[in-house]
Amino acid sequence: GDSVTQMEGPVTLSEEAFLTINCTYTATGYPSLFWYVQYPGEGLQLLLKATKADDKGSNKGFEATYRKETTSFHLEKGSVQVSDSAVYFCALLGAGNNRKLIWGLGTSLAVNP
Amino acid sequence: DTEVTQTPKHLVMGMTNKKSLKCEQHMGHRAMYWYKQKAKKPPELMFVYSYEKLSINESVPSRFSPECPNSSLLNLHLHALQPEDSALYLCASAQEGWGYEKLFFGSGTQLSVL
Numbered sequence: 617g618d619s620v621t622q623m624e625g626p627v628t629l630s631e632e633a634f635l636t637i638n639c640t641y642t643a644t645g646y647p648s649l650f651w652y653v654q655y656p657g658e659g660l661q662l663l664l665k666a667t668k669a670d671d672k673g674s675n676k677g678f679e680a681t682y683r684k685e686t687t688s689f690h691l692e693k694g695s696v697q698v699s700d701s702a703v704y705f706c707a708l709l710g711a712g713n714n715r716k717l718i719w720g721l722g723t724s725l726a727v728n729p
Numbered sequence: 730d731t732e733v734t735q736t737p738k739h740l741v742m743g744m745t746n747k748k749s750l751k752c753e754q755h756m757g758h759r760a761m762y763w764y765k766q767k768a769k770k771p772p773e774l775m776f777v778y779s780y781e782k783l784s785i786n787e788s789v790p791s792r793f794s795p796e797c798p799n800s801s802l803l804n805l806h807l808h809a810l811q812p813e814d815s816a817l818y819l820c821a822s823a824q825e826g827w828g829y830e831k832l833f834f835g836s837g838t839q840l841s842v843l
Contacts, residue, residue: 659733659819659834660772705771716785717832719771 618643618710622720625703629696629727637691637723639680639706648709649673649682649689650717655702663691663704696727735820735835743843744810750838752803752820761803762832763795764819772819778803810842 623638641647651663651673664673669684678693689706706720733754742748752761759780764772777785778797792814794806803820817839821832 657836659735659821659836660832661834662831665831703769707771716774722769722771724769 618647618708618718620706620708620718620720622704622706622723624721625724627723627725629725631698631727631729632695633727635691635693635696635700635725637704637706637725639689639691639720641687641689641706641708643687643708643710643718645711646684647711649680650707650709651678651680651689651691652705652707653702654705654722660705696725698727698729701725701727733820733822733833733835735818735838737838738836739839739841741841741843742807742810744812746810747806747808749807750805750818750820750840752805752835753801754822754833755801756822756824756833757800758822758824758833759800760823761797762821762823763793763803763805764821764834766817766819766837768817776805807840810840812842815840815842 619642621640648667650665652660653663654660664675666673666682669682672681680689680691682689703722703724705722708718736751761778763775765775766772774787775789776795781797781800792809796804817837819837820835823832
């Protein structure tokens with residue numbers, strides 16, 4: 617079945633450092649891919665998405681490119697801030713009839729001043 | 730208004746209590762969801778309502794009983810819970826009947842079962 621694999625955390629960075637959180641997937645067909653973020657004490661928010669190969673999602677300085685050849689959707693940001701400290705979830709929406717989000721395990725990011 | 734509002738934010742209940750969680754959205758979304766989330770884990774889907782009808786029940790124990798009185802409201806009735814049911818309960822909504830394309834989440838109810 618469909619699955620999502622995320623790099624394990626926690627990830628600890630200094631402010632202004634470069635961030636990469638790896639996400640790879642297994643799916644039949646052409647899934648849609650998402651990054652959700654959960655700030656402390658809050659629900660999840662959609663950060664960005666891509667619905668077809670080579671699409672780049674971007675928001676708040678974060679980017680991720682849908683790479684079908686490597687089945688990846690890595691999250692990147694050039695210069696992180698303390699306010700980016702959160703848990704990041706990669707997710708997949710299959711192309712089949714059971715349109716159920718498949719979640720990665722999440723990666724906790726802590727950014728120090 | 731792009732918010733999903735959940736009440737209460739925190740709830741402590743005993744194993745014999747009956748309580749309800751409430752969720753409200755005014756975005757005109759016709760799909761509403763209940764998720765359960767343990768700390769720093771991904772959310773687990775519990776129920777999905779599409780056009781006010783229950784469309785998905787992920788084999789959730791009957792001590793959890795969902796209700797969708799209208800297209801803006803979603804309740805989760807709790808009865809005879811177990812300590813392992815302690816978790817963050819998240820409500821979400823989406824624009825399409827089956828649309829998971831963009832979920833809008835509430836801030837959740839942090840539930841503790843004693």
